[in-house]
Amino acid sequence: MFKKIILLTAVASILVPGATIAQTSARANYRVININTFISQKQISGLTPNQTAVKLFGYQGEEEGRRREQIAITYSRPDTAIIMLTKEGLADDSLFAIKNRVEMRRARNGWQVIWVGEQYKCHQGRGSQAWSAKLCS
Numbered sequence: 001m002f003k004k005i006i007l008l009t010a011v012a013s014i015l016v017p018g019a020t021i022a023q024t025s026a027r028a029n030y031r032v033i034n035i036n037t038f039i040s041q042k043q044i045s046g047l048t049p050n051q052t053a054v055k056l057f058g059y060q061g062e063e064e065g066r067r068r069e070q071i072a073i074t075y076s077r078p079d080t081a082i083i084m085l086t087k088e089g090l091a092d093d094s095l096f097a098i099k100n101r102v103e104m105r106r107a108r109n110g111w112q113v114i115w116v117g118e119q120y121k122c123h124q125g126r127g128s129q130a131w132s133a134k135l136c137s
Helices: 002-015 016-025 037-040 049-057
Strands: 068-077 080-088 093-108 110-122
Touching: 016 110, 037 110, 049 080, 049 093, 049 110
Parallel strands: none
Antiparallel strands: 068 080, 080 093, 093 110
């Protein structure tokens, strides 16, 4: 029995590499956004992570109610980038804050968006006040 458990663990480690497990857990509490729709709407095909961040989340003028905006680009590996944008204090009856996560990977023909997700914080009585994948009501 013990040998079977070790063998199953070894096979699982080969089939599910650690990076995939880490990515999956980091994505777990996000609402998944369709990549093709996102790329088409934002017109970001073929851009580097820095260019993508500027295009997606660049300055759009002063907005009513905005208290804080934060952007970060991290490289978990030289060929993998994660762009995070957090906007808090939104002028919205139900939505207090939104966090976007855009994952990119370098391919032969440049950088590609491989995953997009969103998290939300709601105003009291309109949903979760902690980061959640659930839309506010």
